[in-house]
Amino acid sequence: xxxxxxxxxxxxxxxxxxxxxxxxxxxxxxxxxxxxxxxxxxxxxxxxxxxxxxxxxxxxxxxxxxxxxxxxxxxxxxxxxxxxxxxxxxxxxxxxxxxxxxxxxxxxxxxxxxxxxxxxxxxxxxxxxxxxxxxxxxxxxxxxxxxxxxxxxxxxxxxxxxxxxxxxxxxxxxxxxxxxxxxxxxxxxxxxxxxxxxxxxxxxxxxxxxxxxxxxxxxxxxxxxxxxxxxxxxxxxxxxxxxxxxxxxxxxxxxxxxxxxxx
Ligand SMILES: Cc1cc2nc3c(=O)[nH]c(=O)nc-3n(C[C@H](O)[C@H](O)[C@H](O)COP(=O)(O)O)c2cc1C
Numbered sequence: 001x002x003x004x005x006x007x008x009x010x011x012x013x014x015x016x017x018x019x020x021x022x023x024x025x026x027x028x029x030x031x032x033x034x035x036x037x038x039x040x041x042x043x044x045x046x047x048x049x050x051x052x053x054x055x056x057x058x059x060x061x062x063x064x065x066x067x068x069x070x071x072x073x074x075x076x077x078x079x080x081x082x083x084x085x086x087x088x089x090x091x092x093x094x095x096x097x098x099x100x101x102x103x104x105x106x107x108x109x110x111x112x113x114x115x116x117x118x119x120x121x122x123x124x125x126x127x128x129x130x131x132x133x134x135x136x137x138x139x140x141x142x143x144x145x146x147x148x149x150x151x152x153x154x155x156x157x158x159x160x161x162x163x164x165x166x167x168x169x170x171x172x173x174x175x176x177x178x179x180x181x182x183x184x185x186x187x188x189x190x191x192x193x194x195x196x197x198x199x200x201x202x203x204x205x206x207x208x209x210x211x212x213x214x215x216x217x218x219x220x221x222x223x224x225x226x227x228x229x230x231x232x233x234x235x236x237x238x239x240x241x242x243x244x245x246x247x248x249x250x251x252x253x254x255x256x257x258x259x260x261x262x263x
Contacts, residue, residue, distance in 0.1 A: 018197040029192040037106040037189045038246050041098075042123050044142055047150040050134065052089035054146065059090055061216045068215045075220025076170045078258020082130040083175050087217055089146070091257060094213035095178070095206050096124050098143045109143070113205040116198035117190050121182040122206060123249065125151060125236055127161055130175035130258075138236070157235065164231035165254070171224050174256030178221075180206055181236060185246040203253045210255055224254040 001009070031037070063071065097112045108118045115121075124141040126148070128134050136155035139148040162172040171177055180203060187195035207223050214221045230240060232251045241250060 015197055018194040027192065030189045035189070038183070038185055040101075040106075040108050040120060040186060041142075041144055042140075042183065044145075044149050045140065045151065047153070049142065049145070049147040049149045050085075050139075052092065052146050052148065053086045054089065054093070055086065056090050056093070059086060059217055062218070063216055065212075068212050072211050072215050074222040075214075075258075075260060076222050076256075077261055078170075078174055078220065078256075079261050081259045082132050083219070083257065083259065084132050085134065087219065088126075088131050088134075088176060090217060091178075091210060091213050091219070092124065092141050092143075093146065094209045096120075096122060096141060096143050097146070111143070113202075113209050115202045115205075116187065116194075119187045119190060119198075121184055121186045121199045121202065122180045122252070123183065125179040125181060127157060127172075127177040127179070128175075129158075129173060129177075152237065160231070160235055164228050164235055165224060166226050166228060168224065168226065171222070171254065171256040175258045177254060177256045178210065179232065179236065179251050179254045181233075181238070181249045182252045183247060183249050185248065200252070207253055207255055210257070214257060218260050219257055220260045221255045221257045224256070227251065227254060 094112055098109045099112065100110050101107045102110060102118075109120055110118055111120060126139040126141065128139055129136055137150055138152040138154065138157060140151040142149055158172055161177070162169055165171050182199050184195055184199060187199045191198055210221050229251065232254075233240065236249075236251065238249045238251075239245070241248060
């Protein structure tokens with residue numbers, strides 16, 4: 001390892017000690033300075049939306065929690081079969097579904113996954129190849145409405161997506177690829193220097209819920225951390241960083257989903 005890389009790695013390790021740095025720095029966060037936050041949900045783009053069904057009890061679910069934890073594994077091969085809209089809806093609800101709002105001036109959401117200070121920085125984007133009733137396109141999940149909106153009405157993303165996923169074709173061609181993009185300012189407003197660490201920890205909860213929810217309905221998934229940041233962000237229409245903009249978004253984590261091939 002050369003000196004420059006070694007220095008960068010050492011700097012990255014400081015992220016793990018964000019508590020210490022923030023406490024020593026004693027700089028007030030934007031919340032402490034009584035600055036306004038930004039909305040806890042991204043406003044719809046105003047394109048056509050698709051209502052998601054919610055009769056999850058009609059899904060065929062198998063396995064106790066013990067079974068699901070024991071059987072969970074990263075699955076990279078999927079059946080030809082499409083996902084149903086109800087299955088996709090259940091997976092979105094399990095990973096980012098909103099249960100309730102709290103607070104007046106700066107409302108926050110409480111969801112099916114935990115988040116530091118309930119700041120929930122993630123927006124979910126879906127690259128859909130094969131879901132019953134949905135044309136191939138890029139979608140954005142609206143958790144409050146529990147709807148999908150067209151993010152990019154284009155079906156020619158496969159090659160660009162494969163490149164953005166560093167050649168991981170199984171993920172680019174899966175029936176659905178979930179991409180979680182963070183709006184870090186939602187967390188920074190309250191936690192300042194601790195925000196980056198917290199939002200990355202949050203991502204783990206989201207993806208683990210996806211793993212377990214997939215297992216329960218005969219689907220499989222695989223966490224994806226190997227991707228080309230600039231290409232994936234560009235595909236989603238985000239401005240390249242670094243940026244101090246409050247609405248700055250960047251992809252953080254991804255996961256393809258498909259029906260399991262029977263063992
Ligand atoms: C943060 C993170 C990033 C990962 N990135 C990838 C990836 O880009 N491609 C891949 O095939 N698997 C990826 N994985 C899956 C791991 O390779 C997998 O979890 C590990 O081999 C253990 O296997 P298991 O999940 O079946 O227990 C990732 C897992 C995590 C938690």
